[in-house]
Amino acid sequence: MFPYMIGEDKDGYKPALEYAVKCFAEKAPLKMSEKSGATFDSKQSTMRIKSLGQMLDVKYPEGEIVFSNSKHMPPWNWRWLILHYLSRADNTPITNKLISYRELENGSVNYPAILSKIINPLVKKFSQEPVEQIKAACLKLGASIEEGGDVCAKIHLFPKFPLTIKLWLGDEEFKGSANILFDISANQYLDTEAINEAGIMVSYFLIKQYELMQTRNC
Structure with missing residues (x-):
């Protein structure tokens, strides 16, 4: 795990997490694991899921989530997304x-937020950066590099929920651009509000990962 991936509880989001835990606890764990690509250890009553190149353990039915072989937990929004994904x-x-x-379902409603919180920050951060270094940061999040754009990274937030970030770098004449794309099956695994949060979190993590790697290279 990387430092920016470690979180703490935030009281302001407690109701959302509590509701996610409630939905999670109402489902059969073995069925959830089969439908989501997670695994379930009945002896430990724990589901294990891969996300952004990390393995995480989800206690059933409590919904407590930590990085595997660790006591550290991810940020609240990551935990919320995991529970939402497993339940849906x-x-x-x-x-x-x-x-x-x-x-996506009702996707036009929140699109301004996608521009301001995902697309614009990606363009601002990466439009003048070296392609290979951007790709290296993507790989640290468990991405596969695909064809298309200057950088096209398919990032598996969850086993059956990939998202694709495309970057076109700028130069002296043209400003760079970016896009975030989803598999057509995306709404079967997360509702559109959760997908919005997923995109914001992944783009933020990518920027933080790139900055971390640049710092370590200094």
Whole structure:
């Protein structure tokens, strides 16, 4: 795990987490694991799921989440997304057909937030940065590098929920651009509000990972 991945509880988000835990606890753990790509250890009553290159343990039915072989827990929004994903997953196959946020259920409503909290920060951070160094940061989050754009990284937030970040770098004449895309099956695993939070979190993590790597290279 990386330092920016370690979080603490925030009281302001306690109701959202409590509701996510309630939904999680109402589902059968073995069914959730089968539909989500997680595994379930019945002896330990723990689900294990891979996310952003990290393994995390989810206690059932309490919904407590820590990094595997650690006592550290991820930030509240990551924990909330994990519980939401496990509760909602229905085993719909990944199609590799990509859609924009606006093509999700009610996606047009929150699109301004996508621009201000995901697209614009990515452009601001990466438009003048070296391609190979950006790709290296993506790989640290468990990404696979695909064709398309100057950088095209498919990042598995969860086993059956990838998102794709595309970057086109700028130069003296043109400003760079960015986009975030989702598999057409995305709403089978997270609702659109959660997908919004997922995109914000992943773009933030990518920026922090890049900054961390730059600091260590100094």
